[in-house]
Amino acid sequence: MDLELQFFIGQIIVGLTIGSYLALIALGYTMVYGIVELINFAHGDLFAFGFFISLTIFTAINPPRPLDVVGLLTILPLIFVITMLLTGGLNTLIDRVAYKPLRNAPKLAPLLTAVGVSFALEAIYAIWVGANQVPYPNYFPRIDILRQWFGLDTAIQLTTKDLFLFGVTIPLMIGLNFFIERTKIGKAMRASAQDREAAAMMGINVNRIIATTFFIGGALAGAAGLVWGLYINSGRFLMGFEAGLMAFTSAVLGGIGNIRGAVLGAFIIGMIKSMSDFYFEPSWTRVMIFGILILLLVFRPSGILGSTQSIEKI
Amino acid sequence: MINTIRTWWSRLPNAAQITLVAALVILFPFVIDIAESAIRAAGGNLALLTQVNRALIYVVLALGLNIVVGFAGMLDLGYAAFFAIGAYAFGILTYPSHGIQMSFFLALWVCAAIASFFGIVVGSPTLRLRGDYLAIVTLAFGEIIPTVVRNLDDLTNGSQGLTPIGKPSFGVFEGLFGLEPGALNVGVDPHFWFYVIALLVALVLFCTLRLDNSRIGRAWKAIREDQTAADFMGVDPIRAKLSAFAIGASFSGLAGVVFASMLGAIFPDLFRFQVSIFLLIIVVFSGLGSVWGVLIGGLIISLFDGLFLAQILNQVLPSGSENLRWVFFGIGLIFFMIFRPQGLFPRKVKGRVLTEEEALAANATASTAAKGGD
Numbered sequence: 001m002d003l004e005l006q007f008f009i010g011q012i013i014v015g016l017t018i019g020s021y022l023a024l025i026a027l028g029y030t031m032v033y034g035i036v037e038l039i040n041f042a043h044g045d046l047f048a049f050g051f052f053i054s055l056t057i058f059t060a061i062n063p064p065r066p067l068d069v070v071g072l073l074t075i076l077p078l079i080f081v082i083t084m085l086l087t088g089g090l091n092t093l094i095d096r097v098a099y100k101p102l103r104n105a106p107k108l109a110p111l112l113t114a115v116g117v118s119f120a121l122e123a124i125y126a127i128w129v130g131a132n133q134v135p136y137p138n139y140f141p142r143i144d145i146l147r148q149w150f151g152l153d154t155a156i157q158l159t160t161k162d163l164f165l166f167g168v169t170i171p172l173m174i175g176l177n178f179f180i181e182r183t184k185i186g187k188a189m190r191a192s193a194q195d196r197e198a199a200a201m202m203g204i205n206v207n208r209i210i211a212t213t214f215f216i217g218g219a220l221a222g223a224a225g226l227v228w229g230l231y232i233n234s235g236r237f238l239m240g241f242e243a244g245l246m247a248f249t250s251a252v253l254g255g256i257g258n259i260r261g262a263v264l265g266a267f268i269i270g271m272i273k274s275m276s277d278f279y280f281e282p283s284w285t286r287v288m289i290f291g292i293l294i295l296l297l298v299f300r301p302s303g304i305l306g307s308t309q310s311i312e313k314i
Numbered sequence: 315m316i317n318t319i320r321t322w323w324s325r326l327p328n329a330a331q332i333t334l335v336a337a338l339v340i341l342f343p344f345v346i347d348i349a350e351s352a353i354r355a356a357g358g359n360l361a362l363l364t365q366v367n368r369a370l371i372y373v374v375l376a377l378g379l380n381i382v383v384g385f386a387g388m389l390d391l392g393y394a395a396f397f398a399i400g401a402y403a404f405g406i407l408t409y410p411s412h413g414i415q416m417s418f419f420l421a422l423w424v425c426a427a428i429a430s431f432f433g434i435v436v437g438s439p440t441l442r443l444r445g446d447y448l449a450i451v452t453l454a455f456g457e458i459i460p461t462v463v464r465n466l467d468d469l470t471n472g473s474q475g476l477t478p479i480g481k482p483s484f485g486v487f488e489g490l491f492g493l494e495p496g497a498l499n500v501g502v503d504p505h506f507w508f509y510v511i512a513l514l515v516a517l518v519l520f521c522t523l524r525l526d527n528s529r530i531g532r533a534w535k536a537i538r539e540d541q542t543a544a545d546f547m548g549v550d551p552i553r554a555k556l557s558a559f560a561i562g563a564s565f566s567g568l569a570g571v572v573f574a575s576m577l578g579a580i581f582p583d584l585f586r587f588q589v590s591i592f593l594l595i596i597v598v599f600s601g602l603g604s605v606w607g608v609l610i611g612g613l614i615i616s617l618f619d620g621l622f623l624a625q626i627l628n629q630v631l632p633s634g635s636e637n638l639r640w641v642f643f644g645i646g647l648i649f650f651m652i653f654r655p656q657g658l659f660p661r662k663v664k665g666r667v668l669t670e671e672e673a674l675a676a677n678a679t680a681s682t683a684a685k686g687g688d
Contacts, residue, residue, distance in 0.1 A: 033446075037446075039446060039449070097648070098648045098652070101652045102651065102652060102655055105651075105655035105656075106602075106655055106656060108383075108389070108594075108598045108602065109598070109651045109655035109656075110651075111598075112594070112595060112598050112599075112647060112651050113647065113648045113651045113652065115591055115594075115595065115644075115647065116643075116644040116645065116646070116647030116648040116651070117644060117648060118644070119640045119641075119643055119644030119647070120640065120641050120643075120644030120645050120648070121644075122640065123637040123638065123639070123640035123641040123644065124637075124641060126637040126640075127637050127638070127641075131637075245457070245587075248450070249450070249454070252446075252447065252450045256446065256447075281465075283461070283464070283465050284461070284465060286457055286458070286461045287458050287461050287462060287465075290454035290455075290457050290458050291454075291458065293450070293451075293454050294439055294451050294454050294455070297439070297443060297447055297450070297451055298439045298442070301442045301443050301444075301447060302447065303447075
């Protein structure tokens with residue numbers, strides 16, 4: 001195969017990996033926005049929490065690195081569940097303390113408490129794990145599939161880690177979609193997002209639905225933190241800010257409040273990032289991403305899949 | 315007590331009020347000097363006047379942001395971009411190697427004009443957007459500008475920053491009084507900069523107060539309350555929005571110039587997203603749209619952050635715990651917003667709405683008048 005084409009396919013894989021972890025974070029943004037119309041600035045920091053808490057649990061258990069088959073089937077799912085429960089619980093707690101009292105306040109008030117939560121969390125992480133880069137040990141075995149398993153001579157790198165990342169994120173997204181479209185709670189969530197008052201009048205416990213939404217959003221961000229830690233093997237206390245910014249951008253690009261839009265937006269951002277890093281200058285990637293976002297919003301003011309009726313005031 | 319002061323103050327002629335305020339401002343740095351030396355004598359060490367200067371620059375910025383967010387109701391999450399543009403325009407125009415070396419007093423206005431031009435550039439794609447989509451576009455610009463600044467090495471020296479950059483020079487005065495050239499070298503003397511910044515605050519405060527009740531000011535508020543209704547009443551939303559962006563940006567352009575010249579060096583990291591958020595905190599904490607509120611709230615928050623959290627707390631707490639500063643800041647912000655979501659000094663709603671009785675009474679007189687006419 002042509003080498004240029006191989007590089008191109010390699011970059012597509014990179015873009016898909018970035019897109020899939022961003023999508024998990026973006027889903028939390030978009031779900032929360034859909035129901036309470038809050039730009040949850042602290043959401044990225046929950047991703048970082050998932051990263052650090054799973055690292056802490058791994059360190060406490062101290063399994064072999066990389067994990068053997070038994071470990072992959074027992075320890076890893078266990079840590080997954082604990083991480084998602086803890087991160088989801090933290091997000092519900094944050095909502096209870098910082099956002100719920102302000103449900104009917106002017107719109108900028110909960111935005112600022114979200115900023116306050118973000119500042120506090122980031123500072124707490126800095127105290128917890130230090131201000132430097134934190135290594136995340138290589139618990140997941142990395143095998144270059146095409147070369148080591150198939151013996152192909154190619155520049156395309158598709159590793160077991162890539163498959164692991166897709167294998168976690170894509171089922172989670174499909175599961176969420178099923179949950180929202182098919183279950184009763186999902187239906188209540190959609191109703192609350194459409195019209196909170198009307199939903200309450202129909203007997204939906206809106207407060208519980210909002211708490212559930214925060215829990216699911218947090219759990220997804222926690223899962224993203226865990227898989228990204230196993231994938232990239234390094235992080236920093238401020239990592240949540242950057243990831244959150246990109247995930248938020250994805251959610252807006254796809255049309256904020258729209259579940260599929262968030263996933264689509266995340267994969268678009270992932271692709272732009274990997275292509276711009278490789279074929280252009282990495283230092284200009286941010287300008288590319290935000291420039292495309294602005295251009296797109298000029299022509300489609302509600303994002304790619306967003307409804308055109310979402311008119312809000314500050 | 316407060317009321318007697320208030321009546322006494324309002325009875326003073328305008329000229330006396332202005333002289334009194336000016337005298338207080340002129341005396342202020344000397345009072346601070348005394349306070350600083352007293353603290354030093356007690357064994358502490360605080361850079362009070364420097365922090366006051368910094369706080370006043372944040373007040374100027376917050377007053378500019380208040381026009382966009384408070385008056386016109388457009389959430390701007392990238393306001394630091396204009397601050398960066400003002401500061402970097404000044405840096406580029408006065409950096410010795412660039413060979414332009416424009417005078418401070420000319421560059422001040424040029425840079426304000428450049429910043430307000432960019433205000434229009436940022437504002438124009440947002441005209442069709444509402445609410446949070448507008449916020450993300452301003453956020454995107456706020457992220458783009460520092461990245462561009464970092465990447466344009468030839469002009470901005472990249473992440474190393476520009477230093478030295480221009481200081482105001484008083485060649486004319488020095489000639490007039492027969493002093494040596496450069497005798498009035500201002501450097502980083504906080505006293506001199508306090509007076510410059512005080513003048514800037516006065517100018518910006520005057521403009522904001524005049525704008526508050528002007529035709530365009532009322533147009534902004536009409537758009538903030540209900541854009542569709544304002545549009546129907548003949549307010550041109552495009553003109554109003556763009557002018558809010560342009561005027562708000564020009565304030566931060568001025569602040570950027572003074573900030574850059576005072577520091578003598580600028581780096582892209584000085585204008586990160588956190589600055590935009592900090593300014594938004596000031597505006598919302600103080601009470602959206604309230605001019606005096608932003609002045610006082612801006613001083614409170616900046617001094618709380620710069621003096622209490624950064625200096626006093628550091629001397630009390632064991633070293634290495636400076637991250638606790640942000641824990642306190644964040645938690646304090648959460649509790650403040652929960653207990654006072656409308657801000658410290660919420661804007662007053664102008665005008666009075668008829669009560670039900672008054673409306674009925676007015677109706678009754680109108681109907682008797684109509685009957686009497688038969």
